Amino acid sequence: MKTLKEIIIEARQKKSAIGQFNISTLEAFWAVVRATEKTKQPVIIGLSEGEMDFFGVKQARVLVDSVRAEKGLEIFLNADHVHSLAGARLAMENKFDAITFDGSSLSLAENIKLTRECVALAKELNSPILIEGDALRIHPCICAGFNADFDGDQMAIHVPLSAKSKEEAISLMMAARNLVRPADGSPITLPNKEMALGAYYLTSIDPTQEEYGNIFESEDEVLTALSTRKI
Structure with a gap:
């Protein structure tokens, strides 16, 4: 069976999406399986740290492996937003296909440090796993400038690293540069x-x-x- 990385590369080439669905019950798990059988599309099952404790990490791994073997479905496991190296290790030891390491409550330096440690741990355990990192939290008042519909959930952000991208972020994307809408000049942020x-x-x-x-x-x-x- 193809790895999740190979599936993602193929999806990118086909310009298609891969759905992820978090589960906490057997009913939710089998609902995802039935939908995958019907659509014949790869799918990712997500387990947050709380869901890992409630559902069971080993139980999720056994269920996914049995469905893969019996039905030949492309179903993958993602440890969705683990906040510690202990949670990441648990997912790696149980052969999860991906980890979303969430250090958004930490400083950027500490976040980068722990994410690197997470990657080093994957290499140490020889775990062929994808690791995605959450960078930092931003204030909801600046979301409108990026045309983001902030409803208390999450918004993807990117940290500029190259000199050119840093210059662009300072000159165009900073909150101080996003006070009015370019389309009509109306204020972006109004007092709530x-x-x-x-x-x-x-x-x-x-x-x-x-x-x-x-x-x-x-x-x-x-x-x-x-x-x-x-x-």
Whole structure:
């Protein structure tokens, strides 16, 4: 049977997609199997760390292997968003076909370090596995500039590495350069409830505070204090 890497290369050449479906029950697993039998298309079954604990890593491996052998279906296993090397090792030891290593809550340097360690672990275990890394988290307020529909899920982002791509990111793609829409010049980001509340909180004055020192609410207050020689 072809490896997942070979399947992905073929799909790229054919300009077709490979579906991934996360499962946590036997019913979901067999639903994916029946759909794969009907479509005759390769498919990836995803298991998050929580789903790996609930469904069972070894159980998932045995089920996929049995379906592959019995039905000849191209079904692959992906450890979907593991956050630790221990989770990655568990997937590798159970012959998963791919790992999505998620270090998005870490600093970029720590993320890169752990992703490299994950790759080194795969080489150490001689595991022919695909490893995808999640780079970092971004604020939802800048998503509109990239025409992204942010609904609390996830958005793919890319880190520029070459000098040319860094220059392009600074000159064209930074949030400060995406204040208005190129099509009509209208604002991209409008104040939402959280932003309005934050602005109010940062600029409001506590009426119970008796002494503020040299803090003023407006330009007029500054001029008044200057004229009365309070400053």
